[in-house]
Amino acid sequence: MDKDMKKKDLCAKAGISPASVTKLGRNGHVSTEILLKICTALDCKIEDILEIVPDKELS
Template sequence: MKVCYDKLWKLLIDKKMKKTDLIREAKISSNVLAKMGKEESVSLESIGKICSLFGCNVDDILEFQSPEQITTNSGE
């Protein structure tokens, strides 16, 4: 199952933050950010740090995509 972080990237734009700001302020590693950039899963601890920083819930920063959704979205 693929993890889509588009909501997080939009949130960063809305907050006028760079990805390096996210690393520093949420205290996550650059490896975590790299995995997120590849739409891979990361630890709940890292997700929790990001949610804590923005005062939001998990579904405000990511969504899971099933293989069927990925095929449908890429075929549009």
């Protein structure tokens, strides 16, 4: 999904820190609260911003 938004704009609209956006970009761990704030700000569903990729070690 592309809302034509810069990272700083997403931070401001969602009320999240730039560090959270950086973690997302690096496949880091973020809380479900952060994901909810992003979905609310972008008016989207969780599956629009999240993809579950099975861990290779669990396969």
